[in-house]
Amino acid sequence: MIGRIGRLTAAEFLKIFSQPFLYITLAAVLMVIIGAEILQPIFRGQRETVLKTFNAVQLFAYGSQYGLVVATYVLLIFSSMMFAGEFDRGTIKNLLTRPITRLEFFIAKCVTMTGLAVLLFGFVFYASAFYALWRGDVGPVWDDSAYLIQRSGAEILAHARKAVLMSFLAFLAAGALGILVSNFTESSGYAVAIGMVLFLVANLGTGMLIERAKTRLFMYYPSYAFEKLAQFGEGTTTRWRDDIDAHHLYLLVPGLYIALFIPLAFSIFRSRNITA
Amino acid sequence: MVAVLHTEGLTKHFGDFKAVQDLNLEVQEGDLYGFLGGNGSGKTTTMRMILRLIKPTAGRVTLFGKDNRHHFIEIMKQVGALVELPAYYPYLSAVKNLEILRLASGDTPKSRIPEVLEMVELGPRMNDRVGTYSQGMRQRLGIAMALLAKPRLVFLDEPTNGLDPHGIMQIRHIIKDLNKREGVTFVISSHLLHEIELICNKVGMIKQGKLILQDRLDAVIARTVDGLHIGCDKKEAAIGLLQSKEWIKQIREEETGLIRISCPPERFAEVNALLAENGVTVSELTPARQTLEEFFLSQ
Numbered sequence: 001m002i003g004r005i006g007r008l009t010a011a012e013f014l015k016i017f018s019q020p021f022l023y024i025t026l027a028a029v030l031m032v033i034i035g036a037e038i039l040q041p042i043f044r045g046q047r048e049t050v051l052k053t054f055n056a057v058q059l060f061a062y063g064s065q066y067g068l069v070v071a072t073y074v075l076l077i078f079s080s081m082m083f084a085g086e087f088d089r090g091t092i093k094n095l096l097t098r099p100i101t102r103l104e105f106f107i108a109k110c111v112t113m114t115g116l117a118v119l120l121f122g123f124v125f126y127a128s129a130f131y132a133l134w135r136g137d138v139g140p141v142w143d144d145s146a147y148l149i150q151r152s153g154a155e156i157l158a159h160a161r162k163a164v165l166m167s168f169l170a171f172l173a174a175g176a177l178g179i180l181v182s183n184f185t186e187s188s189g190y191a192v193a194i195g196m197v198l199f200l201v202a203n204l205g206t207g208m209l210i211e212r213a214k215t216r217l218f219m220y221y222p223s224y225a226f227e228k229l230a231q232f233g234e235g236t237t238t239r240w241r242d243d244i245d246a247h248h249l250y251l252l253v254p255g256l257y258i259a260l261f262i263p264l265a266f267s268i269f270r271s272r273n274i275t276a
Numbered sequence: 277m278v279a280v281l282h283t284e285g286l287t288k289h290f291g292d293f294k295a296v297q298d299l300n301l302e303v304q305e306g307d308l309y310g311f312l313g314g315n316g317s318g319k320t321t322t323m324r325m326i327l328r329l330i331k332p333t334a335g336r337v338t339l340f341g342k343d344n345r346h347h348f349i350e351i352m353k354q355v356g357a358l359v360e361l362p363a364y365y366p367y368l369s370a371v372k373n374l375e376i377l378r379l380a381s382g383d384t385p386k387s388r389i390p391e392v393l394e395m396v397e398l399g400p401r402m403n404d405r406v407g408t409y410s411q412g413m414r415q416r417l418g419i420a421m422a423l424l425a426k427p428r429l430v431f432l433d434e435p436t437n438g439l440d441p442h443g444i445m446q447i448r449h450i451i452k453d454l455n456k457r458e459g460v461t462f463v464i465s466s467h468l469l470h471e472i473e474l475i476c477n478k479v480g481m482i483k484q485g486k487l488i489l490q491d492r493l494d495a496v497i498a499r500t501v502d503g504l505h506i507g508c509d510k511k512e513a514a515i516g517l518l519q520s521k522e523w524i525k526q527i528r529e530e531e532t533g534l535i536r537i538s539c540p541p542e543r544f545a546e547v548n549a550l551l552a553e554n555g556v557t558v559s560e561l562t563p564a565r566q567t568l569e570e571f572f573l574s575q
Contacts, residue, residue: 014375097329
């Protein structure tokens with residue numbers, strides 16, 4: 001079974017890496033990461049440090065924050081097309097008439113989605129880090145009013161690590177949402193549209209909710225994590241939210257969404273008649 | 277002979293619509309089985325149920341003597357299929373399309389890909405994107421996909437769709453050759469009765485979801501004999517004599533000058549005697565048969 005899932009996953013990656021769309025989206029993500037430096041004053045109003053330029057932590061936080069937004073949509077698009085695309089083209093019947101079970105096929109798709117999530121997340125993280133280290137000042141973060149060194153290198157690194165950890169599972173949950181909507185319809189266009197609309201509405205809705213309610217939605221965590229990291233970089237705050245930390249909500253909430261989406265998607269897929 | 281495919285009471289209902297009803301198919305090893313039926317008769321639904329793409333409402337499918345619900349992987353290692361239109365990834369080459377299926381198939385060596393593409397004459401274009409292929413080339417790629425894992429049993433749903441006469445002959449040749457050389461069993465669904473007549477040795481006919489006939493092709497052809505062509509002198513007298521017999525259904529003079537009558541084969545000798553006894557000299561008496569198409573429509 002594991003061998004078959006491994007081979008199917010290899011086949012899935014062959015398909016993904018052969019799609020020009022992947023490289024176009026990676027280029028788009030890269031542009032957003034680089035452009036974050038320019039977009040920052042437009043969207044948020046620039047918070048300068050005493051050095052009058054963005055430091056590396058800020059650039060990393062800004063790049064990751066915007067890059068991750070775009071990467072989330074890219075992951076959502078790819079995962080929404082994973083099943084619906086096979087139905088759309090009719091290739092599902094080619095695959096399911098091979099010596100594999102539907103469960104193996106489904107797991108291979110999920111593994112592929114996770115792999116793609118790691119790839120996109122890693123790309124955002126590394127591209128942001130490289131750009132930040134190239135363009136930003138490396139060194140301690142200053143408080144611009146008190147002119148005091150607020151953060152040590154180790155502390156900054158710990159915060160960055162936490163921001164990355166806090167956002168990954170939520171990022172993966174977006175992929176799981178894509179897998180679910182991909183099983184709602186046999187049209188990849190519809191699947192992508194449904195996925196995008198659902199995510200967009202939920203994302204916009206998150207902004208309108210009270211703080212406590214926000215923490216119940218998985219899409220809250222990546223923006224919160226990098227927003228907070230940006231604030232550290234700007235030297236304006238030192239604290240993460242206690243309630244999130246205490247209950248590991250950043251792992252628990254996206255984990256619950258994944259645990260809901262994936263079995264539901266499989267039950268739809270398993271009971272489906274393949275008439276494509 | 278071993279039954280490689282056996283269905284028992286196979287039934288599929290889509291709501292109130294009865295797509296397939298109580299189907300009992302039997303395909304022996306080495307058969308070239310033609311599965312005949314008009315559009316919407318239930319051929320593709322049957323194939324999909326056999327391949328477990330669709331869950332049957334009732335009934336059972338046995339392949340190589342094993343239930344397809346419990347031994348699916350084992351069974352599918354020996355099965356190839358082209359169901360309805362060929363499906364592919366248009367942005368990939370034929371080689372990469374087959375590589376995906378090779379990975380899904382398991383034990384198939386990589387060298388099988390060019391081999392099977394050469395077999396369907398796609399060798400020179402094997403590295404081109406499939407999106408640039410003509411309909412006939414895509415159809416041939418679909419057949420290559422079905423044959424990739426060297427199956428013992430191949431299901432081909434309308435395999436000659438969209439092919440030109442050369443392509444049709446080529447596919448016919450591949451099927452017959454694989455059947456003869458390697459003993460591969462084929463189940464070919466088609467509404468082109470003439471095509472089935474040229475390839476198959478056994479046929480099953482399905483109409484409105486029900487199997488109306490299943491037999492060896494030669495036995496079916498024997499059943500298509502429904503009358504005589506008669507060459508004789510004194511044609512008017514002969515027609516008058518023939519009209520006097522109520523068991524002769526149709527009498528008409530054909531452009532060839534022969535008289536065509538419809539009557540049961542067991543009465544052929546009686547026809548000859550009737551004409552001879554009444555002074556009509558019979559110069560030709562040959563069985564007249566319906567085309568498979570006419571036979572199918574008359575069922």
